[in-house]
Amino acid sequence: MRLYQQLAVSLGVLAVGAAAWLWFAPGGRELMASMGVVESKSAAKPAAGGRGGGFGGAVQVVTAPVRMGTVNDQLTAIGSGAAIQSVTLLPEQAGTITDISISSGDTVETGEIIVQLDDREQVLARNLAEVALESATRQADINRRISSSISNLEVYNAEIAEKSAQLDLESAELDLARRQIVAPISGVAGIVGVTVGDYVTTSSEIVTIDDRSAILVDFSVPERFATAVTPGAPVEASLVSAPQKRFDGVVEAVDNRIDAASRTFTVRARIDNDNDALRAGMSFDVTMRFPGDEYPAVDPLAIQWDSEGSYVWRIVDGASQKVRVRVIQRDPDMVLVDAVLKAGDAVIIEGIQRLREGGPVREASTGAEASS
Structure with a gap:
């Protein structure tokens, strides 16, 4: 191949490469359009708009x-x-x-005789x-009648004997x-643990009586609730064995000090047992609810995260604005946050x-309005 032919081929390859680079390089098309090689993109195609908007258009969004x-603080x-x-x-x-006058499970009244012990010696x-x-009474009366003929000491001794006999x-x-x-x-008797003929001592348990009206x-409460729990506050309880x-009940009493080891204090709740469904010794799940502070509530879909933490997008004067938030409480339908929101x-x-x-x-629509 002659020299001029090689030169022509080389120039052609370089031209094709330069054109390809200008076509795909950023800003290359605009340079080619300014040189009159291709038609300007802005002249051939109108500016983008509508949904999505391109680089200069507004982004269509849904808001709530x-x-x-x-905040529902719950214990x-x-x-x-x-x-x-x-x-x-x-x-x-x-x-x-x-004698035993009751059976296990009987209802007893105050003053009712439960058990009789052999009392023959005491009767005697x-x-x-x-x-x-x-x-002694007769002797004292006689001595008082004849006090003029006996000494005062004999009258006194007779009266003392009378009082001693009374005691x-x-x-x-x-x-x-x-x-x-x-x-x-008054209450319900438990299982009677003795029978007639048993010899009992002062340490023998006869029966237990419970007033379960x-x-x-009693349950332990963290010290942060010390000022919130007061007598008369409502309490909700359920059986551990039957949730x-x-x-419903109320706080009956609150302990007067915090346990230094556990950092808790004891609270006693009272639950009425009108239908006699509860028994002593049962385990209860106890719940108390306290109204907390008020915070802005946003839709869970609005919460976003980045390297600095959580945030939401707010619309201000038709523009998006990032607002930093701190999540306080998550609920199924809303999230309470600490943020500059109203x-x-x-x-x-x-x-x-x-x-x-x-x-x-x-803005396309309001999520809350659509749901309502």
Whole structure:
């Protein structure tokens, strides 16, 4: 190939390469258009607009208004139930049981005799005390009538003997009364653990009586609720063994100090047991709710994240604005945030991927209005 032919081929290859580079390089088409090689893109095609908008058009978005919501501070704990009154009966004296007047599960009334112990010895002692008192009383009366003929000391001694005999009778009657085991409260008797003929001592448990007209539930509460929990505050409880059964109650009492080891304090709740569905010893899930502070509430779709944390897009004067937020509480239909937002502000929930700070946006609809 001749030299001029090689030169022509080389120039042609270079021209094709330069044209290809100008065609694909950024700004190359505009340079070719200015040289008259191709038609200008802006002259051949009108400026983009409408949905999506191109580089200079407004991004179409969907928004939802900011609402105000309250943080629901909730306390949950597990507590154990106890009867409002409960007593375990033990004999005051040792002896043999001669009679039991109740059965397990019976309802008893205050003052009702539950168990009778053998009291023959005590009856005899009382009778002797009555005779001694009668004798001392007569002797004192005689000495008072003849006080003019006897010394004052004899009158005084007779009166002292009378008073001593009266005290002996009262002691004998007390010993006799202690042979009966009496219900100190009204309630339901538990399992009777003794039978007639058993010899019992002062440490022998006879039966337990529970007044379960109401149940007291003790549970531990973190110290941050110390000022929020007060007597009379409502309490909701459910059985651990049957969560579907729920009961309403109130705070009966609050402990006066914080446990230094656990940083908790004890609260006692009272639950009425009118239908006798609850028993002492049951485990309860206890819930207390406290109204908290008010915060802006946004749609969950509005929350976005980047390297600096969470934020939302807000529309201000037709432009998108990034607002930093701190999530306080998440609920299924809204998120409470700490941010410079007010009720009614339009935050963007759709079309977020194409947004930029200060970029123009066009609102399509309001998510809250569409849902309502």
